[in-house]
Amino acid sequence: MGYTRRQALKAGGSLGLFSALVALGLVKPGDAWAQAWNKGVFETKSVADALKALGASAPTMTADVIVTAPDIAENGAMVNVAAVSKLPKTQQIAYLIEKNPNTVTAVFDIPPGTLPEVQTRVKMGQTSNVMVLVKADGKYYAAQKEVKVTVGGCGG
Amino acid sequence: MRARFILAATAGIALAMPVLAQTGASADFQKFRDVMEEDNPAELFEARGEAYWKTPSGPKHASLEQCDLGLGPGVVAGAYVQMPRYFADVDKVMDAESRVVHCMVTLQGLTYEAVTRQPFSNQSGTPAHVNVVTYVAGQSRNMPIAVPQRHPKEREMYQIGKEIFNFRAGPYDFACATCHGTDGKRIRMQDLPNLTRPEGAIKAVQGWPGYRMTGGLMLTSQWRMNDCFRQQRFPEPKYLSDTVTAILTYQAVNAKGQIYRGPGIKR
Amino acid sequence: MADPMKIRAALQGDVVEVRVLMAHEMETGTRKDASGKVIPAHFIQTVSATHNGNTVFSAHWGPAIAKNPFLQFKFKGGSKGDKVQITWTDNQGDKRTDEATIS
Numbered sequence: 001m002g003y004t005r006r007q008a009l010k011a012g013g014s015l016g017l018f019s020a021l022v023a024l025g026l027v028k029p030g031d032a033w034a035q036a037w038n039k040g041v042f043e044t045k046s047v048a049d050a051l052k053a054l055g056a057s058a059p060t061m062t063a064d065v066i067v068t069a070p071d072i073a074e075n076g077a078m079v080n081v082a083a084v085s086k087l088p089k090t091q092q093i094a095y096l097i098e099k100n101p102n103t104v105t106a107v108f109d110i111p112p113g114t115l116p117e118v119q120t121r122v123k124m125g126q127t128s129n130v131m132v133l134v135k136a137d138g139k140y141y142a143a144q145k146e147v148k149v150t151v152g153g154c155g156g
Numbered sequence: 157m158r159a160r161f162i163l164a165a166t167a168g169i170a171l172a173m174p175v176l177a178q179t180g181a182s183a184d185f186q187k188f189r190d191v192m193e194e195d196n197p198a199e200l201f202e203a204r205g206e207a208y209w210k211t212p213s214g215p216k217h218a219s220l221e222q223c224d225l226g227l228g229p230g231v232v233a234g235a236y237v238q239m240p241r242y243f244a245d246v247d248k249v250m251d252a253e254s255r256v257v258h259c260m261v262t263l264q265g266l267t268y269e270a271v272t273r274q275p276f277s278n279q280s281g282t283p284a285h286v287n288v289v290t291y292v293a294g295q296s297r298n299m300p301i302a303v304p305q306r307h308p309k310e311r312e313m314y315q316i317g318k319e320i321f322n323f324r325a326g327p328y329d330f331a332c333a334t335c336h337g338t339d340g341k342r343i344r345m346q347d348l349p350n351l352t353r354p355e356g357a358i359k360a361v362q363g364w365p366g367y368r369m370t371g372g373l374m375l376t377s378q379w380r381m382n383d384c385f386r387q388q389r390f391p392e393p394k395y396l397s398d399t400v401t402a403i404l405t406y407q408a409v410n411a412k413g414q415i416y417r418g419p420g421i422k423r
Numbered sequence: 424m425a426d427p428m429k430i431r432a433a434l435q436g437d438v439v440e441v442r443v444l445m446a447h448e449m450e451t452g453t454r455k456d457a458s459g460k461v462i463p464a465h466f467i468q469t470v471s472a473t474h475n476g477n478t479v480f481s482a483h484w485g486p487a488i489a490k491n492p493f494l495q496f497k498f499k500g501g502s503k504g505d506k507v508q509i510t511w512t513d514n515q516g517d518k519r520t521d522e523a524t525i526s
Binding site: 038042097100105106108110113114118121 | 438449453468469479481482483485486488489492493494495500514
Binding site: 195197203367 | 429442444489491
Protein backbone atom coordinates (compact mmCIF):
# COMPACT_ATOMS: atom_id res chain seq x y z
CA MET A 1 0.00 0.00 0.00
CA GLY A 2 2.49 2.56 -1.05
CA TYR A 3 4.68 2.23 2.00
CA THR A 4 7.87 4.09 1.39
CA ARG A 5 11.05 2.31 2.32
CA ARG A 6 11.72 4.86 5.02
CA GLN A 7 8.36 4.22 6.67
CA ALA A 8 8.93 0.52 6.64
CA LEU A 9 12.26 1.05 8.35
CA LYS A 10 10.82 3.49 10.87
CA ALA A 11 8.08 1.07 11.82
CA GLY A 12 10.90 -1.34 12.74
CA GLY A 13 10.31 -4.45 14.84
CA SER A 14 8.05 -6.97 13.28
CA LEU A 15 7.75 -4.94 10.12
CA GLY A 16 11.56 -4.95 9.78
CA LEU A 17 11.54 -8.70 10.03
CA PHE A 18 8.71 -8.72 7.60
CA SER A 19 10.70 -6.67 5.06
CA ALA A 20 13.50 -9.18 5.41
CA LEU A 21 11.08 -12.01 4.69
CA VAL A 22 9.76 -10.18 1.67
CA ALA A 23 13.33 -9.68 0.49
CA LEU A 24 13.98 -13.39 0.88
CA GLY A 25 10.87 -14.08 -1.12
CA LEU A 26 9.25 -15.96 1.77
CA VAL A 27 6.29 -13.63 2.03
CA LYS A 28 4.44 -11.85 -0.75
CA PRO A 29 4.06 -8.09 -0.18
CA GLY A 30 0.29 -8.49 -0.55
CA ASP A 31 0.11 -10.58 2.63
CA ALA A 32 1.59 -7.77 4.66
CA TRP A 33 -1.15 -5.45 3.82
CA ALA A 34 -3.78 -7.41 5.67
CA GLN A 35 -1.84 -7.13 8.91
CA ALA A 36 0.13 -3.93 9.10
CA TRP A 37 -1.88 -0.78 9.71
CA ASN A 38 0.24 2.17 8.60
CA LYS A 39 0.21 4.82 11.32
CA GLY A 40 2.26 7.19 9.13
CA VAL A 41 -0.44 7.19 6.46
CA PHE A 42 -3.35 7.70 8.86
CA GLU A 43 -1.69 10.53 10.78
CA THR A 44 -1.11 12.82 7.80
CA LYS A 45 -2.80 16.21 8.04
CA SER A 46 -2.94 17.46 4.46
CA VAL A 47 -3.75 16.05 1.05
CA ALA A 48 -0.15 16.65 -0.09
CA ASP A 49 1.31 14.74 2.88
CA ALA A 50 -1.30 12.00 2.55
CA LEU A 51 -0.50 11.47 -1.11
CA LYS A 52 3.21 11.40 -0.31
CA ALA A 53 2.68 8.86 2.47
CA LEU A 54 0.64 6.70 0.12
CA GLY A 55 3.37 6.94 -2.51
CA ALA A 56 1.10 8.83 -4.91
CA SER A 57 2.50 12.36 -5.08
CA ALA A 58 0.87 13.46 -8.35
CA PRO A 59 -2.24 11.45 -9.19
CA THR A 60 -3.93 12.01 -12.55
CA MET A 61 -7.39 13.53 -12.09
CA THR A 62 -9.85 11.42 -14.07
CA ALA A 63 -13.53 10.93 -14.78
CA ASP A 64 -12.92 7.17 -14.64
CA VAL A 65 -13.07 7.40 -10.87
CA ILE A 66 -16.59 8.15 -9.70
CA VAL A 67 -17.25 9.56 -6.25
CA THR A 68 -20.85 9.41 -5.05
CA ALA A 69 -21.55 11.46 -1.94
CA PRO A 70 -24.34 13.87 -0.99
CA ASP A 71 -24.09 17.53 -2.11
CA ILE A 72 -25.34 18.47 1.32
CA ALA A 73 -24.95 16.20 4.33
CA GLU A 74 -27.64 16.70 6.92
CA ASN A 75 -25.18 15.53 9.51
CA GLY A 76 -21.40 15.27 9.29
CA ALA A 77 -21.39 12.32 11.69
CA MET A 78 -22.49 9.93 8.97
CA VAL A 79 -21.79 10.70 5.32
CA ASN A 80 -22.19 7.92 2.79
CA VAL A 81 -19.34 7.85 0.26
CA ALA A 82 -19.29 5.37 -2.62
CA ALA A 83 -16.40 4.98 -5.03
CA VAL A 84 -16.28 3.21 -8.38
CA SER A 85 -13.17 2.87 -10.51
CA LYS A 86 -13.48 2.15 -14.22
CA LEU A 87 -9.72 1.80 -14.56
CA PRO A 88 -8.42 -1.66 -15.50
CA LYS A 89 -6.29 -3.42 -12.88
CA THR A 90 -7.52 -1.33 -9.97
CA GLN A 91 -5.55 -2.51 -6.93
CA GLN A 92 -6.40 -0.01 -4.25
CA ILE A 93 -8.98 2.68 -3.42
CA ALA A 94 -8.40 5.32 -0.73
CA TYR A 95 -10.64 8.03 0.78
CA LEU A 96 -9.01 11.36 1.63
CA ILE A 97 -11.00 14.11 3.39
CA GLU A 98 -9.22 17.41 2.96
CA LYS A 99 -10.59 19.33 5.98
CA ASN A 100 -10.65 16.50 8.52
CA PRO A 101 -8.03 16.49 11.32
CA ASN A 102 -6.45 13.44 9.65
CA THR A 103 -6.69 13.32 5.89
CA VAL A 104 -6.68 9.60 5.13
CA THR A 105 -9.90 7.91 6.25
CA ALA A 106 -9.78 4.54 4.54
CA VAL A 107 -7.59 2.45 2.26
CA PHE A 108 -9.23 -0.51 0.53
CA ASP A 109 -7.30 -3.34 -1.08
CA ILE A 110 -8.92 -4.73 -4.23
CA PRO A 111 -7.56 -8.16 -5.12
CA PRO A 112 -8.18 -9.62 -8.60
CA GLY A 113 -11.78 -10.88 -8.83
CA THR A 114 -13.07 -8.16 -6.53
CA LEU A 115 -14.93 -5.31 -8.17
CA PRO A 116 -13.36 -1.85 -7.85
CA GLU A 117 -16.49 -0.58 -6.10
CA VAL A 118 -16.77 0.24 -2.44
CA GLN A 119 -19.11 2.10 -0.12
CA THR A 120 -18.75 3.22 3.47
CA ARG A 121 -19.76 6.10 5.75
CA VAL A 122 -17.40 8.72 7.07
CA LYS A 123 -17.37 11.48 9.68
CA MET A 124 -16.79 15.00 8.41
CA GLY A 125 -16.02 17.88 10.74
CA GLN A 126 -16.94 20.55 8.19
CA THR A 127 -17.65 21.19 4.51
CA SER A 128 -14.79 19.63 2.55
CA ASN A 129 -13.62 17.97 -0.62
CA VAL A 130 -13.72 14.19 -0.48
CA MET A 131 -11.02 12.70 -2.69
CA VAL A 132 -10.99 9.15 -3.91
CA LEU A 133 -7.51 7.99 -4.86
CA VAL A 134 -7.18 4.90 -7.03
CA LYS A 135 -4.09 2.83 -7.71
CA ALA A 136 -4.49 0.99 -11.01
CA ASP A 137 -1.76 -0.96 -12.78
CA GLY A 138 0.80 0.71 -10.51
CA LYS A 139 -0.29 4.28 -11.31
CA TYR A 140 -2.35 6.72 -9.27
CA TYR A 141 -5.57 8.46 -10.30
CA ALA A 142 -8.06 10.56 -8.38
CA ALA A 143 -11.40 12.33 -8.42
CA GLN A 144 -13.08 14.46 -5.81
CA LYS A 145 -16.41 15.91 -4.78
CA GLU A 146 -17.33 18.65 -2.36
CA VAL A 147 -19.74 17.75 0.44
CA LYS A 148 -21.39 20.59 2.36
CA VAL A 149 -21.99 19.81 6.01
CA THR A 150 -24.91 21.62 7.65
CA VAL A 151 -26.53 21.89 11.03
CA GLY A 152 -30.28 21.52 11.11
CA GLY A 153 -33.11 22.55 13.42
CA CYS A 154 -34.59 20.41 16.18
CA GLY A 155 -34.60 16.65 16.57
CA GLY A 156 -36.50 15.39 13.50
CA MET B 157 -69.96 29.97 -8.18
CA ARG B 158 -67.61 32.38 -6.49
CA ALA B 159 -67.76 30.36 -3.26
CA ARG B 160 -66.90 27.21 -5.14
CA PHE B 161 -63.95 28.96 -6.78
CA ILE B 162 -62.58 30.05 -3.42
CA LEU B 163 -62.99 26.56 -2.02
CA ALA B 164 -61.14 25.06 -4.97
CA ALA B 165 -58.37 27.61 -4.67
CA THR B 166 -57.98 26.92 -0.96
CA ALA B 167 -57.79 23.21 -1.56
CA GLY B 168 -55.16 23.87 -4.21
CA ILE B 169 -53.02 25.82 -1.78
CA ALA B 170 -53.33 23.20 0.90
CA LEU B 171 -52.14 20.57 -1.55
CA ALA B 172 -49.32 22.71 -2.88
CA MET B 173 -47.85 23.50 0.51
CA PRO B 174 -46.18 20.19 1.34
CA VAL B 175 -44.83 20.05 -2.22
CA LEU B 176 -43.23 23.49 -1.84
CA ALA B 177 -41.78 22.49 1.48
CA GLN B 178 -40.20 19.40 -0.08
CA THR B 179 -37.99 21.35 -2.49
CA GLY B 180 -34.32 22.16 -2.13
CA ALA B 181 -32.36 21.18 0.96
CA SER B 182 -35.30 19.41 2.47
CA ALA B 183 -35.53 16.94 -0.42
CA ASP B 184 -31.75 16.46 -0.27
CA PHE B 185 -31.99 15.60 3.40
CA GLN B 186 -34.73 13.08 2.70
CA LYS B 187 -32.50 11.47 0.05
CA PHE B 188 -29.60 11.52 2.51
CA ARG B 189 -31.66 9.66 5.11
CA ASP B 190 -33.12 7.21 2.56
CA VAL B 191 -29.57 6.08 1.69
CA MET B 192 -28.87 5.45 5.38
CA GLU B 193 -32.15 3.67 6.00
CA GLU B 194 -31.19 0.80 3.70
CA ASP B 195 -28.40 -0.23 6.04
CA ASN B 196 -29.46 1.32 9.29
CA PRO B 197 -27.28 0.77 12.38
CA ALA B 198 -30.61 0.49 14.25
CA GLU B 199 -30.52 -3.15 13.10
CA LEU B 200 -27.59 -3.75 15.45
CA PHE B 201 -29.79 -2.58 18.35
CA GLU B 202 -32.69 -4.72 17.16
CA ALA B 203 -30.36 -7.73 17.30
CA ARG B 204 -29.27 -6.83 20.85
CA GLY B 205 -32.92 -6.38 21.86
CA GLU B 206 -33.90 -9.73 20.38
CA ALA B 207 -31.07 -11.45 22.25
CA TYR B 208 -32.21 -9.79 25.49
CA TRP B 209 -35.85 -10.76 24.84
CA LYS B 210 -34.91 -14.42 24.43
CA THR B 211 -32.23 -14.78 27.10
CA PRO B 212 -33.14 -15.47 30.74
CA SER B 213 -31.88 -12.77 33.10
CA GLY B 214 -32.74 -10.80 36.24
CA PRO B 215 -33.44 -12.17 39.76
CA LYS B 216 -36.15 -14.49 38.40
CA HIS B 217 -33.83 -15.70 35.67
CA ALA B 218 -36.58 -15.31 33.09
CA SER B 219 -36.61 -14.15 29.49
CA LEU B 220 -39.23 -11.73 28.16
CA GLU B 221 -40.79 -14.37 25.95
CA GLN B 222 -43.95 -14.39 28.08
CA CYS B 223 -44.32 -10.62 27.90
CA ASP B 224 -47.80 -9.58 26.77
CA LEU B 225 -47.57 -6.59 24.46
CA GLY B 226 -51.32 -6.54 23.96
CA LEU B 227 -51.70 -9.41 21.51
CA GLY B 228 -51.14 -12.20 24.03
CA PRO B 229 -48.05 -13.47 25.86
CA GLY B 230 -45.03 -13.66 23.58
CA VAL B 231 -46.68 -12.15 20.49
CA VAL B 232 -44.30 -9.49 19.21
CA ALA B 233 -45.22 -9.24 15.53
CA GLY B 234 -47.57 -6.28 14.96
CA ALA B 235 -47.65 -5.26 18.63
CA TYR B 236 -45.75 -1.99 18.22
CA VAL B 237 -48.18 -0.46 15.70
CA GLN B 238 -51.05 -1.23 18.11
CA MET B 239 -49.61 0.64 21.08
CA PRO B 240 -50.27 2.69 23.19
CA ARG B 241 -53.21 0.52 24.27
CA TYR B 242 -55.19 -0.43 27.36
CA PHE B 243 -53.81 -3.28 29.48
CA ALA B 244 -56.31 -4.84 31.87
CA ASP B 245 -53.63 -6.26 34.21
CA VAL B 246 -52.53 -2.76 35.18
CA ASP B 247 -55.84 -1.05 34.32
CA LYS B 248 -54.12 1.66 32.28
CA VAL B 249 -52.96 2.66 28.84
CA MET B 250 -49.28 1.96 28.18
CA ASP B 251 -46.98 2.74 25.29
CA ALA B 252 -44.48 0.15 24.04
CA GLU B 253 -41.67 1.40 26.21
CA SER B 254 -43.75 1.47 29.41
CA ARG B 255 -44.93 -2.07 28.65
CA VAL B 256 -41.41 -3.40 28.05
CA VAL B 257 -40.25 -1.90 31.34
CA HIS B 258 -43.34 -3.40 33.02
CA CYS B 259 -42.41 -6.85 31.68
CA MET B 260 -38.81 -6.52 32.83
CA VAL B 261 -40.07 -5.72 36.34
CA THR B 262 -42.83 -8.34 36.56
CA LEU B 263 -41.26 -11.22 34.61
CA GLN B 264 -37.58 -10.79 35.38
CA GLY B 265 -37.96 -9.51 38.94
CA LEU B 266 -35.91 -6.36 38.36
CA THR B 267 -36.86 -3.24 40.31
CA TYR B 268 -38.44 -0.35 38.43
CA GLU B 269 -35.68 1.89 39.79
CA ALA B 270 -32.97 -0.40 38.45
CA VAL B 271 -34.51 -0.66 34.98
CA THR B 272 -35.14 3.07 34.65
CA ARG B 273 -31.99 4.37 36.34
CA GLN B 274 -30.78 5.38 32.87
CA PRO B 275 -33.98 5.99 30.89
CA PHE B 276 -32.40 7.04 27.60
CA SER B 277 -29.30 6.14 25.60
CA ASN B 278 -26.30 8.37 26.08
CA GLN B 279 -22.55 8.22 25.50
CA SER B 280 -22.16 5.76 28.36
CA GLY B 281 -24.41 3.22 26.68
CA THR B 282 -27.80 1.99 25.53
CA PRO B 283 -30.12 0.71 28.30
CA ALA B 284 -31.47 -2.82 27.79
CA HIS B 285 -35.10 -1.67 27.56
CA VAL B 286 -34.20 0.63 24.64
CA ASN B 287 -32.73 -2.31 22.72
CA VAL B 288 -35.87 -4.33 23.48
CA VAL B 289 -38.19 -1.51 22.31
CA THR B 290 -36.15 -1.30 19.10
CA TYR B 291 -36.54 -5.05 18.57
CA VAL B 292 -40.29 -4.87 19.25
CA ALA B 293 -40.66 -1.95 16.81
CA GLY B 294 -38.75 -3.88 14.15
CA GLN B 295 -41.32 -6.64 14.41
CA SER B 296 -44.00 -4.22 13.14
CA ARG B 297 -42.05 -3.15 10.05
CA ASN B 298 -44.28 -2.34 7.05
CA MET B 299 -47.49 -2.71 9.03
CA PRO B 300 -50.27 -0.11 9.21
CA ILE B 301 -50.67 1.93 12.39
CA ALA B 302 -53.71 0.49 14.18
CA VAL B 303 -53.77 1.92 17.70
CA PRO B 304 -57.07 0.86 19.31
CA GLN B 305 -59.68 3.31 20.58
CA ARG B 306 -62.15 0.75 21.91
CA HIS B 307 -61.64 1.01 25.68
CA PRO B 308 -62.89 4.20 27.40
CA LYS B 309 -59.42 4.74 28.86
CA GLU B 310 -57.89 4.63 25.37
CA ARG B 311 -60.33 7.29 24.20
CA GLU B 312 -59.67 9.32 27.32
CA MET B 313 -55.90 9.13 26.68
CA TYR B 314 -56.45 10.47 23.16
CA GLN B 315 -58.49 13.40 24.48
CA ILE B 316 -55.89 14.23 27.12
CA GLY B 317 -53.18 14.01 24.45
CA LYS B 318 -55.13 16.39 22.24
CA GLU B 319 -55.43 18.86 25.08
CA ILE B 320 -51.72 18.71 25.86
CA PHE B 321 -50.95 19.16 22.16
CA ASN B 322 -52.95 22.39 22.15
CA PHE B 323 -51.89 23.62 25.58
CA ARG B 324 -50.04 26.94 25.37
CA ALA B 325 -47.62 27.56 28.20
CA GLY B 326 -44.01 28.03 29.19
CA PRO B 327 -41.81 31.14 28.96
CA TYR B 328 -42.40 31.29 25.18
CA ASP B 329 -46.14 30.76 25.55
CA PHE B 330 -46.59 28.25 22.79
CA ALA B 331 -48.06 24.80 22.29
CA CYS B 332 -47.09 21.78 20.19
CA ALA B 333 -49.89 22.97 17.91
CA THR B 334 -48.22 26.34 17.37
CA CYS B 335 -45.67 24.69 15.08
CA HIS B 336 -47.23 21.29 14.37
CA GLY B 337 -50.91 22.20 13.99
CA THR B 338 -50.93 23.56 10.43
CA ASP B 339 -49.29 22.77 7.09
CA GLY B 340 -46.18 24.32 5.58
CA LYS B 341 -44.22 25.37 8.67
CA ARG B 342 -40.50 24.91 9.09
CA ILE B 343 -37.70 25.61 11.57
CA ARG B 344 -34.29 26.46 10.04
CA MET B 345 -33.99 23.90 7.25
CA GLN B 346 -36.41 21.32 8.59
CA ASP B 347 -40.05 21.00 7.60
CA LEU B 348 -42.49 20.65 10.47
CA PRO B 349 -45.20 18.07 9.92
CA ASN B 350 -48.82 18.90 10.68
CA LEU B 351 -49.52 16.30 13.35
CA THR B 352 -53.28 16.73 13.23
CA ARG B 353 -53.55 14.91 9.89
CA PRO B 354 -52.61 11.26 9.11
CA GLU B 355 -49.86 12.17 6.58
CA GLY B 356 -48.30 14.52 9.11
CA ALA B 357 -48.92 12.45 12.22
CA ILE B 358 -47.12 9.45 10.73
CA LYS B 359 -43.99 11.63 10.61
CA ALA B 360 -44.07 11.87 14.39
CA VAL B 361 -44.37 8.09 14.67
CA GLN B 362 -42.17 7.15 11.71
CA GLY B 363 -38.50 6.63 12.32
CA TRP B 364 -38.86 6.13 16.08
CA PRO B 365 -37.19 4.41 17.72
CA GLY B 366 -34.48 6.05 15.67
CA TYR B 367 -30.75 5.81 15.28
CA ARG B 368 -29.62 9.38 15.72
CA MET B 369 -26.62 10.28 13.60
CA THR B 370 -25.61 12.89 16.16
CA GLY B 371 -23.69 10.85 18.68
CA GLY B 372 -24.80 7.58 17.09
CA LEU B 373 -27.47 6.94 19.73
CA MET B 374 -30.54 4.72 19.62
CA LEU B 375 -33.43 6.86 20.89
CA THR B 376 -37.10 6.10 21.49
CA SER B 377 -40.40 7.98 21.19
CA GLN B 378 -40.27 8.54 24.94
CA TRP B 379 -36.96 10.34 24.49
CA ARG B 380 -38.35 12.35 21.59
CA MET B 381 -41.34 13.58 23.56
CA ASN B 382 -39.18 14.37 26.55
CA ASP B 383 -36.94 16.44 24.30
CA CYS B 384 -39.95 18.24 22.80
CA PHE B 385 -40.98 19.37 26.27
CA ARG B 386 -37.42 20.44 26.98
CA GLN B 387 -37.19 22.41 23.75
CA GLN B 388 -40.55 24.00 24.51
CA ARG B 389 -39.03 25.11 27.84
CA PHE B 390 -41.69 23.15 29.67
CA PRO B 391 -40.77 21.20 32.80
CA GLU B 392 -39.55 17.80 31.58
CA PRO B 393 -42.04 15.00 32.26
CA LYS B 394 -41.27 12.11 34.57
CA TYR B 395 -39.98 9.09 32.65
CA LEU B 396 -42.89 6.97 31.32
CA SER B 397 -45.34 9.55 32.56
CA ASP B 398 -49.01 9.35 31.49
CA THR B 399 -48.51 12.78 29.93
CA VAL B 400 -46.14 11.28 27.36
CA THR B 401 -48.37 8.23 26.82
CA ALA B 402 -51.27 10.62 26.15
CA ILE B 403 -49.41 12.58 23.51
CA LEU B 404 -48.06 9.40 21.89
CA THR B 405 -51.64 8.10 21.78
CA TYR B 406 -52.83 11.33 20.14
CA GLN B 407 -50.14 11.13 17.43
CA ALA B 408 -50.49 7.41 16.76
CA VAL B 409 -54.28 7.50 16.53
CA ASN B 410 -54.04 10.45 14.13
CA ALA B 411 -51.62 8.38 11.99
CA LYS B 412 -54.10 5.49 11.73
CA GLY B 413 -53.70 3.41 8.57
CA GLN B 414 -50.30 4.87 7.63
CA ILE B 415 -47.53 2.32 7.08
CA TYR B 416 -44.85 2.10 9.76
CA ARG B 417 -41.43 1.40 8.26
CA GLY B 418 -39.69 0.17 11.42
CA PRO B 419 -36.84 1.70 13.41
CA GLY B 420 -35.49 4.65 11.49
CA ILE B 421 -32.61 7.02 11.16
CA LYS B 422 -32.63 10.56 12.44
CA ARG B 423 -30.47 13.60 12.07
CA MET C 424 -17.07 -8.55 24.04
CA ALA C 425 -18.07 -6.95 20.78
CA ASP C 426 -21.53 -7.54 19.36
CA PRO C 427 -22.07 -9.62 16.21
CA MET C 428 -21.91 -7.96 12.82
CA LYS C 429 -24.93 -7.86 10.56
CA ILE C 430 -23.79 -9.31 7.22
CA ARG C 431 -25.80 -9.66 4.03
CA ALA C 432 -24.26 -11.45 1.06
CA ALA C 433 -26.38 -11.72 -2.07
CA LEU C 434 -25.55 -13.20 -5.45
CA GLN C 435 -26.63 -10.99 -8.37
CA GLY C 436 -25.61 -12.49 -11.72
CA ASP C 437 -22.00 -13.53 -11.14
CA VAL C 438 -21.31 -10.87 -8.52
CA VAL C 439 -21.68 -11.28 -4.77
CA GLU C 440 -22.68 -8.04 -3.06
CA VAL C 441 -21.68 -7.93 0.58
CA ARG C 442 -23.13 -5.36 2.99
CA VAL C 443 -21.88 -5.25 6.56
CA LEU C 444 -22.90 -3.31 9.67
CA MET C 445 -20.44 -3.50 12.56
CA ALA C 446 -21.16 -2.50 16.15
CA HIS C 447 -18.26 -0.25 17.14
CA GLU C 448 -17.81 3.12 18.85
CA MET C 449 -15.18 4.40 16.38
CA GLU C 450 -13.96 6.83 19.02
CA THR C 451 -11.59 9.37 17.50
CA GLY C 452 -9.47 10.08 20.58
CA THR C 453 -10.12 13.81 20.31
CA ARG C 454 -13.43 14.05 22.14
CA LYS C 455 -13.83 14.83 25.82
CA ASP C 456 -16.31 13.31 28.27
CA ALA C 457 -18.58 15.28 30.63
CA SER C 458 -15.76 15.68 33.17
CA GLY C 459 -13.40 17.09 30.53
CA LYS C 460 -11.26 13.98 30.23
CA VAL C 461 -10.17 12.94 26.74
CA ILE C 462 -11.94 9.75 25.64
CA PRO C 463 -9.20 7.42 24.36
CA ALA C 464 -9.19 6.51 20.69
CA HIS C 465 -10.98 3.24 20.00
CA PHE C 466 -11.56 2.37 16.38
CA ILE C 467 -11.44 -0.48 13.90
CA GLN C 468 -8.15 -0.46 12.00
CA THR C 469 -8.42 -3.47 9.71
CA VAL C 470 -11.25 -5.36 8.09
CA SER C 471 -10.80 -8.39 5.91
CA ALA C 472 -13.20 -10.68 4.10
CA THR C 473 -12.53 -14.23 2.99
CA HIS C 474 -14.39 -16.60 0.71
CA ASN C 475 -13.21 -20.22 0.39
CA GLY C 476 -10.03 -19.30 2.21
CA ASN C 477 -9.15 -16.48 -0.17
CA THR C 478 -9.05 -12.86 0.90
CA VAL C 479 -11.58 -11.11 -1.32
CA PHE C 480 -11.44 -7.69 0.31
CA SER C 481 -9.50 -5.84 2.95
CA ALA C 482 -9.61 -2.37 4.39
CA HIS C 483 -7.50 -0.18 6.63
CA TRP C 484 -9.47 2.47 8.49
CA GLY C 485 -8.75 5.59 10.47
CA PRO C 486 -11.01 6.93 13.23
CA ALA C 487 -13.07 9.06 10.81
CA ILE C 488 -15.13 6.10 9.69
CA ALA C 489 -18.63 6.71 11.13
CA LYS C 490 -19.68 5.03 14.40
CA ASN C 491 -21.27 1.60 13.87
CA PRO C 492 -19.57 1.29 10.49
CA PHE C 493 -21.20 0.27 7.26
CA LEU C 494 -19.21 -1.33 4.45
CA GLN C 495 -20.22 -2.58 1.03
CA PHE C 496 -18.08 -4.40 -1.52
CA LYS C 497 -18.55 -6.82 -4.41
CA PHE C 498 -16.61 -9.83 -5.63
CA LYS C 499 -16.86 -12.53 -8.29
CA GLY C 500 -16.54 -16.28 -7.92
CA GLY C 501 -19.05 -16.93 -5.15
CA SER C 502 -22.03 -19.30 -5.32
CA LYS C 503 -25.25 -19.51 -3.36
CA GLY C 504 -24.70 -21.35 -0.08
CA ASP C 505 -21.00 -20.39 0.15
CA LYS C 506 -19.81 -18.69 3.29
CA VAL C 507 -18.25 -15.24 3.50
CA GLN C 508 -16.23 -14.50 6.63
CA ILE C 509 -15.53 -11.01 7.87
CA THR C 510 -13.01 -10.10 10.55
CA TRP C 511 -12.25 -6.75 12.11
CA THR C 512 -9.55 -5.77 14.56
CA ASP C 513 -9.31 -2.49 16.44
CA ASN C 514 -6.53 -0.38 17.91
CA GLN C 515 -7.12 -1.80 21.41
CA GLY C 516 -6.68 -5.36 20.23
CA ASP C 517 -10.38 -6.28 20.16
CA LYS C 518 -11.32 -8.59 17.34
CA ARG C 519 -14.52 -10.04 15.94
CA THR C 520 -15.23 -12.58 13.19
CA ASP C 521 -18.67 -13.37 11.79
CA GLU C 522 -19.85 -15.18 8.71
CA ALA C 523 -22.82 -15.12 6.38
CA THR C 524 -24.17 -17.48 3.76
CA ILE C 525 -24.48 -16.17 0.22
CA SER C 526 -28.16 -16.05 -0.75
